[in-house]
Amino acid sequence: MEKLRVEHLSKIFPSAAGDVLAVKDVSFSVEEGEFVVIVGTSGCGKTSLLNMIGGLEPATEGRITVAGKEVTGPGEDRGMVFQGYSLFPWLTVQKNVEFGLKMRGIPPQVRAETAGKFIELVGLKGFENSLPDQLSGGMKQRTAIARTLANSPEILLMDEPFGALDAQTRIVMQELLASVVQETGSTVLFITHDIDEAILLGTRIIVMSRRPGTIRKIVPVSLSCARDHTALTSPEFLAIKKEIMDLLWKEQTL
Amino acid sequence: MKAIAANTRKNAKILSGISFLILITLWCILTYGGFVTPIFVPSPSAVFGKISEGIRDGSLLRNCWASTRRVMVGWLLSAVIALPCGMFMARSKRFTAVLQPVIEFVRYLPVVALVPLTILYLGIGETQKYTVIWLGTFFQLVLMVCDTVSSVDKNMLNAARTLGANKWQVYKEVIFPASLPGLLDDFRLTIGWAWTYLVVAEMVAASEGLGYIILKSQRFLATDVIFMGLILIGLIGLLTDFLLRLLSKILVPWYKRLGD
Ligand SMILES: Nc1ncnc2c1ncn2[C@@H]1O[C@H](COP(=O)(O)OP(=O)(O)O)[C@@H](O)[C@H]1O
Ligand SMILES: [Mg+2]
Numbered sequence: 001m002e003k004l005r006v007e008h009l010s011k012i013f014p015s016a017a018g019d020v021l022a023v024k025d026v027s028f029s030v031e032e033g034e035f036v037v038i039v040g041t042s043g044c045g046k047t048s049l050l051n052m053i054g055g056l057e058p059a060t061e062g063r064i065t066v067a068g069k070e071v072t073g074p075g076e077d078r079g080m081v082f083q084g085y086s087l088f089p090w091l092t093v094q095k096n097v098e099f100g101l102k103m104r105g106i107p108p109q110v111r112a113e114t115a116g117k118f119i120e121l122v123g124l125k126g127f128e129n130s131l132p133d134q135l136s137g138g139m140k141q142r143t144a145i146a147r148t149l150a151n152s153p154e155i156l157l158m159d160e161p162f163g164a165l166d167a168q169t170r171i172v173m174q175e176l177l178a179s180v181v182q183e184t185g186s187t188v189l190f191i192t193h194d195i196d197e198a199i200l201l202g203t204r205i206i207v208m209s210r211r212p213g214t215i216r217k218i219v220p221v222s223l224s225c226a227r228d229h230t231a232l233t234s235p236e237f238l239a240i241k242k243e244i245m246d247l248l249w250k251e252q253t254l
Numbered sequence: 255m256k257a258i259a260a261n262t263r264k265n266a267k268i269l270s271g272i273s274f275l276i277l278i279t280l281w282c283i284l285t286y287g288g289f290v291t292p293i294f295v296p297s298p299s300a301v302f303g304k305i306s307e308g309i310r311d312g313s314l315l316r317n318c319w320a321s322t323r324r325v326m327v328g329w330l331l332s333a334v335i336a337l338p339c340g341m342f343m344a345r346s347k348r349f350t351a352v353l354q355p356v357i358e359f360v361r362y363l364p365v366v367a368l369v370p371l372t373i374l375y376l377g378i379g380e381t382q383k384y385t386v387i388w389l390g391t392f393f394q395l396v397l398m399v400c401d402t403v404s405s406v407d408k409n410m411l412n413a414a415r416t417l418g419a420n421k422w423q424v425y426k427e428v429i430f431p432a433s434l435p436g437l438l439d440d441f442r443l444t445i446g447w448a449w450t451y452l453v454v455a456e457m458v459a460a461s462e463g464l465g466y467i468i469l470k471s472q473r474f475l476a477t478d479v480i481f482m483g484l485i486l487i488g489l490i491g492l493l494t495d496f497l498l499r500l501l502s503k504i505l506v507p508w509y510k511r512l513g514d
Contacts, residue, residue: 054412054416055415055416056412056415056416073415074412074415074416075416075418076416076417076418078416079416079417080412080413080416082409082412082413084407084409086407086409086410086412086413087413088410088414088428088431088432089432089508089509090431090432090434090506090508090509099414099417099419099427100417100418102427103414103417103418103419103420103423103427104418131508133508133510144413147417148416148417151417151418
């Protein structure tokens with residue numbers, strides 16, 4: 001089943017110094033259970049693209065449908081995870097994870113149970129009553145992931161979620177996300193500028209050009225080895241990495 | 255770590271105590287040493303004599319209460335109206351376009367100059383006194399609330415919206431709690447300003463109140479009573495400040511200030 005369809009999407013930011021064409025005629029779709037990664041250099045329009053899908057920014061042109069329904073604004077069918085965590089600092093981990101359920105009027109007991117399940121899933125059992133301020137960056141992002149998943153969205157939209165973490169924590173989080181997604185069978189659209197991260201996590205990789213962001217190529221990823229840090233040095237992995245780097249690099253020398 | 259923090263806090267309290275002691279010592283030296291005439295600066299014993307006299311005949315409590323009531327009612331009216339107005343201004347360009355010019359204009363008008371109009375419109379009862387305090391604080395407070403609410407992290411609002419919160423829920427569950435620490439600070443500052451308008455509020459047809467006794471003493475050059483009034487206003491201010499800080503600690507324990 002098709003979870004997301006993006007058709008001829010464009011975004012222009014009007015500005016005094018002239019309009020900025022951030023995204024130009026982008027079309028693709030994501031099937032149920034897929035993990036699609038968008039890679040592109042900084043400033044190529046990745047965030048603009050994801051914010052349009054999330055309904056946070058209106059599209060200048062084009063059409064977005066999620067599970068058959070046209071996107072007109074933000075909604076709980078698209079769960080977003082941001083680079084800056086965006087947790088509510090006055091709520092405990094438990095209450096943060098319950099937030100979406102509370103907004104949707106789910107009774108307290110069901111809320112607590114569901115949240116508990118996802119807190120355990122992301123490995124935060126025992127931290128239910130901690131405040132975000134008392135958590136490390138990795139733990140904050142675990143909370144944000146649990147908060148989004150607890151709302152059972154049709155698709156998970158993630159904008160460089162591990163971009164602010166140190167290298168070690170990032171690898172731990174990538175492996176955690178892969179296992180959580182496998183466990184829940186979630187559909188994911190993930191943005192990054194880190195090619196290793198893209199190949200480790202993605203079943204398909206959309207390579208974007210520099211601004212204005214257009215799709216350069218869609219690269220399928222099929223690794224026969226396990227998708228963990230050991231894969232980083234396997235020949236298959238390196239071959240895909242070279243292909244993507246060539247796509248991104250070729251353009252830079254133009 | 256905890257012990258060090260507790261120690262720093264204790265040291266800060268000692269420092270505050272010392273600064274008050276220095277002030278009082280200077281006052282004693284100046285007056286008892288005969289460096290200034292009592293009509294300019296009365297001695298501590300003269301002022302505390304007046305205070306104990308006021309306590310004995312009950313006038314002190316009555317005056318304190320009359321003023322506190324005026325300040326609280328006037329200021330509460332400000333806060334109750336400024337809170338929703340400021341919040342909507344922060345979130346709606348149209349609302350801002352309507353309100354901002356008026357507020358910016360009135361904000362610069364000296365409240366003293368508006369007193370004749372308040373008498374003309376409202377008479378000389380308590381309503382006029384509440385209104386003076388209201389005029390002095392409302393227009394500043396709206397803009398402060400608007401500023402505080404505007405500075406709420408936009409990503410947090412986006413997160414709430416993508417988690418399924420509707421417009422009203424975004425206000426109630428995110429914007430309000432997120433701006434509460436800043437709002438409490440705004441409240442603390444404007445209550446202080448409300449007290450500074452007290453004398454203006456009690457300028458006309460008052461028969462009690464700290465501002466009133468200060469104004470009355472001016473005519474008789476009763477500097478000791480003026481000093482008493484000032485000291486009492488200062489002490490009530492300190493107490494209010496303390497209570498609001500305590501409220502902050504209770505309502506927003508998650509909020510960490512620089513230097514805490
Ligand atoms: N609100 C905005 N107004 C004007 N220009 C913007 C706005 N948001 C993004 N842009 C511009 O659009 C381009 C793409 O930005 P963005 O989508 O954030 O890229 P990325 O996420 O890939 O780094 C950038 O050149 C940026 O300056
Ligand atoms: Mg970005």
